[in-house]
Amino acid sequence: MEILQNINNCPDALKGAALAIGNFDGVHRGHQAVLRAALEAAEAAGVPAGVMTFEPHPRAFFQPDVPLFRLTPGPLKARLFAALGLDMALIQPFDADLASRSAVDFARDFLVEALRVSHVITGSDFHFGKGRDGNPEVLRAFGQAHGFDVTIVAPQAGEGGVFSSTGIREHLRRGDPRGAAEKLGYWWRVIGEVIGGDQRGHGLGFPTANIAVPEGFALKHGIYAVRVRTGEGKYDGAAYFGTRPSFDSGAPVIETFLFDFHGDLYGQEIEIEVIGFLRDDETFASADALIEQMRIDCQKARGVLSEIAADDPMQKFELGRALA
Secondary structure: OEEEOOHHHOOHHHOOOEEEEOOOOOOOHHHHHHHHHHHHHHHHHOOOEEEEEEEOOHHHHHOOOOOOOOOOOHHHHHHHHHHHOOOEEEEEEOOHHHHHOOHHHHHHHHHHHHOOOOEEEEEOOOOEOHHHOEOHHHHHHHHHHHOOEEEEEOOOEEOOEEOOHHHHHHHHHOOOHHHHHHHHOOOOEEEEEEEOOOOHHHHHOOOOEEEOOOOOOOOOOEEEEEEEEEOOEEEEEEEEEEOOOOOOOOOOEEEEEEOOOOOOOOOOEEEEEEEEEEEEOOOOOOHHHHHHHHHHHHHHHHHHHHHHHHOOHHHHOHHHHHOO
8 A cells, every 4th residue: 555645646547446535543444434435436446546645733733722532543554555555645734724715616726626536425424625614515516527436335233323533542541452453353552662660560560561551542451451562462461540549649651561572672662552441540558569460460351362362352343363
């Protein structure tokens, strides 16, 4: 898959694409329906299949002081697009120029003149242009006037309701990674570079790999069963997200103990798949009490992860298989 950083560097071979447009934070099962519709339209017409998304997230642009819990940072989103089989991902900068364009200007300048799209696919809640004055029906009328097809994909739902980024964030805020995963179609994950910590875990007999907490991160505080990808392989583990009330109740941290790992991860990027919530954060009266609870936590995490290894519910989904 070719990744383009703006419309100005689109090669001729990728122009005329069937193009899905949206923010796609999470690339959840509803988003995947939009992206598969683009793939189907592209195959039928013999043209490339592409996606246009925006960085930063428009909400972050318009409300920079309001933290946004991003489900998928840009690089992970691109990986998910590639796993679905798209030919092109256009990561369009969302800046003052784009925000000031009317819906008609956006459609004319970006879709017709720059990309020469043959087909545009969006969800039914898609809005675009200054003041959100464009919607799917505006886009459909513009397409009819300028020679491209428009497909509007209806909201998608499962047993837990409509698939939405907002709903998935709420699952994670409640400490329900399984509920989030069922709507995503893969285990949700957080990615970061391993940084130095205060070595408390090492002193307690549970050395941890620590990563910086992403801006807006709103996972429920507590202990989780996780799987961790490193440059050397994949490991089961137990992760902590919280303010360490037994020590200083400071800024939140993400600390992960990898089972059966012996090595140095400092400076390496790791990917933490959040599988199961084990318990709430709590305060311990002594280091011995904390150590005993950590042993129990690790035993529970091993049990949860053993069950998942035997029968992973995400294997029924395309992205769940691709990311396994």
